[in-house]
Amino acid sequence: MTTNAYKMKQVETTKSVFTIFTGLCKGCGLCIEKCPTKTLHWSDTLGVYGTPSVEPKENDNCTACGMCALVCPDCAIVIERKK
C-alpha cells in the first residue's frame, strides 16, 4: 500500500533497472561504499535534504546484486534485474 508518492529517478544499466527514490535518499553515501563494482556515484539529482543522491554511472558494471538497496537505512533504492 503506497500512501506517499516519493520523487524518484530511474537509470537503466545493462543488467538492471536502478530506481532511486530521491524523496527518501538522505545522501549518506553508505551504498556507494558498499557497491562491489564501484559503479555507484553521487548524482546531480538532489535528495530529500538537498544533498546529492546517488546513481550508477558505469552502466556495464552494475551486476544487479542489490547490495546498495540492502544497506540503505532509508529504503531509497530498488534494483530490478533485467531478464
Next chain:
Amino acid sequence: MSVVPNMPKSWREETKPHKFCPGCGHGLVLKALGEAIDELAIQEKVVFGCDIGCSLLSWDFFNCDSVQTHHGRTTPVVTGVKRARPDRICIAYMGDGGGYAIGAQHLVNAAARNERITAILVNNCNYGMTGGQMAPTTLPGMKTQTSPYGRDTDSMGYPTQGPEMVAAIAREGAYVARGTVANVRQLKRYIKSALQNQIDGNGFSFVEALSGCPTNWSTNAQKTWEFIEKEMPQYFKVGEIKTPGKKGE
C-alpha cells in the same frame, strides 16, 4: 513502470523518510526488525516500546501499537504489557546509554527473571541524542564530547560487554546474540530468533546491534563502515551467545 520503495510491510510509510540522521544505523536495525516482524506475520500482535535517546525517533515508525518511555525504562514498561497481555509480542528498543547505564538494573533484572520479552539494543559507542557523550560502550581511546583525550581505561574502565553480561545472568531458555548493521541479513536472523523465542515462551531474548552514529562520530560513509567493521569488533564479538537448549558457540 511503477516501482514502489521496498519497505518492510510493518513500516508506517507515511512517516518516511524517518527521523534518523543520514547514514544512522538505527534505520538499518529497524529495517531488520521490520522484515523479521513481516516474516513471522506478527505485526497485529506487536507492542513496540522505545526509549529516550535516538531510539525514541521510532515512536511512529511502525504500524504497530507503540509506546515511548522514560530513559532506560522501556524494559520494565514492556514487561508490564507482556504480563498484562501475554498474547502480545513485546519489544523493548533502546540505546546503549539507556540499556547499559541508566537502565542497566532493568535489563539485568528482566534477564534474571527470564521475562518473556525481546529487548533490542543499539550500540553506537556513545550517547547519540544528547550530542555524543561517552557511554559505557565507548571504545578505549575513543574521543567523545566528555572524553576529549580518548576514553582512559584506568579511570573509566573498559566497554561494557552487554550480551555477555545478559547471557551470564539469564536462565536456560533465554536467547542472546550480538549482530551488526554491517551484516543486515545475519542481524535479521538473530532478531527473528529472538522474537521466535518469545513466541515459543522460552524466556528472555536480547539482541545487541553494532551500529553507526555518523553525526557524532563525525565520519563520512567510508569511515563509518570502517569503524563498525574494524574497530567495534575488536571489543564486541558478533555471534549467538546463548540459545535455548544449548550453551553458546
